[in-house]
Amino acid sequence: MWKKSESDTPSQSSSSDSQSTGYFPAQEPNPQSGDRSVIGSSISIKGDISGDENLLIEGEIEGEIAFHNHNVTIGQNGRIKADIHGKTIAIDGNHEGNLFATEQLIIRQTGTVHGNIVSPRVVLEDGCNFKCNIDMSTKEKASPSTPLIVSDDTDDEIL
Amino acid sequence: MKPDSEIYVHSSPGLRSLCQRFQDMTTLDLLELGPARGCNIEFWSRLSNSIFVADFRASLPLPPLEEDLEFPESEWHRILDLPAGRYFDIILAWDLMNYMEVAALPGFINHLNRYCKQGTILFTMLIDQPQMPEDSCVFRIMDEYNLGYERSGSSLRSCPRLQPRVLENTMRGFRTSDCYRLRHGIIEYLFSYIH
Numbered sequence: 001m002w003k004k005s006e007s008d009t010p011s012q013s014s015s016s017d018s019q020s021t022g023y024f025p026a027q028e029p030n031p032q033s034g035d036r037s038v039i040g041s042s043i044s045i046k047g048d049i050s051g052d053e054n055l056l057i058e059g060e061i062e063g064e065i066a067f068h069n070h071n072v073t074i075g076q077n078g079r080i081k082a083d084i085h086g087k088t089i090a091i092d093g094n095h096e097g098n099l100f101a102t103e104q105l106i107i108r109q110t111g112t113v114h115g116n117i118v119s120p121r122v123v124l125e126d127g128c129n130f131k132c133n134i135d136m137s138t139k140e141k142a143s144p145s146t147p148l149i150v151s152d153d154t155d156d157e158i159l
Numbered sequence: 160m161k162p163d164s165e166i167y168v169h170s171s172p173g174l175r176s177l178c179q180r181f182q183d184m185t186t187l188d189l190l191e192l193g194p195a196r197g198c199n200i201e202f203w204s205r206l207s208n209s210i211f212v213a214d215f216r217a218s219l220p221l222p223p224l225e226e227d228l229e230f231p232e233s234e235w236h237r238i239l240d241l242p243a244g245r246y247f248d249i250i251l252a253w254d255l256m257n258y259m260e261v262a263a264l265p266g267f268i269n270h271l272n273r274y275c276k277q278g279t280i281l282f283t284m285l286i287d288q289p290q291m292p293e294d295s296c297v298f299r300i301m302d303e304y305n306l307g308y309e310r311s312g313s314s315l316r317s318c319p320r321l322q323p324r325v326l327e328n329t330m331r332g333f334r335t336s337d338c339y340r341l342r343h344g345i346i347e348y349l350f351s352y353i354h
Contacts, residue, residue: 122204124197130212133242134200137186137208 041077055086057093068102076110089119091128164311166299171306172339173347177282178303181206181248190247190274192216192239192255194297202300211247215239216295219258230263235270246276251298252283254345256326257319258295264329272332272354279352281333285326288344291318 036054039045043059050066057065058075065072065084072086078093089101091111099105101119109127118135181187187207191199192215203210218238224230230238250271256264271281293314299307323346327335333350340346 122200124195124200126196128195130195131214131217132212134210134212135208136204136210 036071036073041075074111083115164297164309165313166307166309168301168305168307169341169343169345170304171347172341173282173284173337173349174300174306175304176337176349177249177280178206180280184248187249188245188247190241190250192251193253196297196299199298199300202302207249211242211245213239213241215255216297219255219295221259221263224260224262229266232270235266239267239270241274245274247274247279248276250275250279250281252281253298254284254286254291254295256283257286257291257321261319261321261325261329264326265331268329268331268333272352275332275352275354277352277354280336281330281348281350281352283348283350285321285323285346285348286318286344287320287340287346288318289320290315292316 036056037051039055039057039059039061041058045059045061046063048064048066049061052067052070054071054073055065055067056073056075057080058077060079062081065080065082065086067084067086069087071088071090072084073090074080074084074093074095076092078095080093080095081097082095083098083100084095085100087101087103088106089099089104090106090108091099091113092108093110094112095115097115099113099115099117099119101117103119104121104123105117105119106123107113107125107128107130109125111125112129113132116133116135120136122134122136124130184206187203187209189203189207189210191203191210191212193199194214194216195212200210200212215238221230221238256267259267275281292310292312293316294311297309297311299309301307323338326348330350332352332354334353335348336351337349338346
């Protein structure tokens with residue numbers, strides 16, 4: 001079992017594990033374009049913040065972050081203790097609190113999340129530190145996909 | 160995924176049976192005892208509204224038990240902290256029970272009982288081989304027929320080879336619903352909660 005056989009197939013990364021997953025869907029503003037506000041790594045905020053533009057946080061925030069119609073990114077240096085409301089939320093840094101994303105939530109490889117997630121779509125990259133509850137009840141159900149492979153383990157025994 | 164990890168893909172009739180049982184459910188509450196994997200979350204998101212990722216694997220190995228003593232309930236709440244008052248439809252225990260002392264298993268099952276309701280299905284595996292990986296595998300759902308076994312490192316350890324009868328007697332509150340002996344040395348179990 002622990003040696004590769006001919007029928008053993010190398011892993012295929014799922015779309016949700018893909019390293020090429022962008023922070024945001026293609027139609028969203030390019031995160032590198034500067035089309036967003038930045039809270040720098042030397043900035044520390046205690047209190048609630050809200051706004052009507054995309055936001056990148058590299059600093060420290062304790063409070064509620066409400067950018068309901070925009071994208072929020074916690075950068076690798078970001079340290080957040082707050083509930084976050086956003087359209088798409090991407091976590092590269094450290095987050096404690098609840099996350100409410102109306103479109104999708106992305107936890108990157110360097111991301112750490114302790115709290116609950118409410119989002120119709122959740123993307124986790126391998127290596128992220130994640131221990132919490134995911135509530136996806138806001139989305140419509142998709143039909144199960146067609147099976148990709150039927151392996152040759154046909155002599156497995158039903159006991 | 161760690162750079163030295165390898166993935167082996169095997170068919171999983173247990174997973175297939177599990178999916179078939181719940182395919183018509185409109186709401187589903189799932190407890191993942193393994194670590195979070197994006198492909199698994201995506202797979203279950205088609206069926207499940209809510210997933211609690213407990214990552215019990217990170218708590219292993221458990222502290223050694225004193226002879227004939229069980230962990231007190233409070234200790235289980237510390238080891239495996241689950242949301243109070245929540246009852247899951249599916250519990251994914253994977254191969255984790257092979258990595259616990261036999262004496263710790265009844266307490267583990269008793270702890271899980273608190274989060275079960277009539278019809279809860281617990282999916283677990285026995286390893287029936289002389290040796291098993293040093294650490295429990297991380298399982299990746301490739302599709303509803305196939306599971307990827309992700310190993311970290313190549314070192315092996317002796318396998319407790321827990322006997323099916325011993326396991327079944329340990330599963331207080333559960334009865335064996337399905338059982339599949341796979342040719343690569345894994346026995347997949349679906350246990351149904353009937354308390």
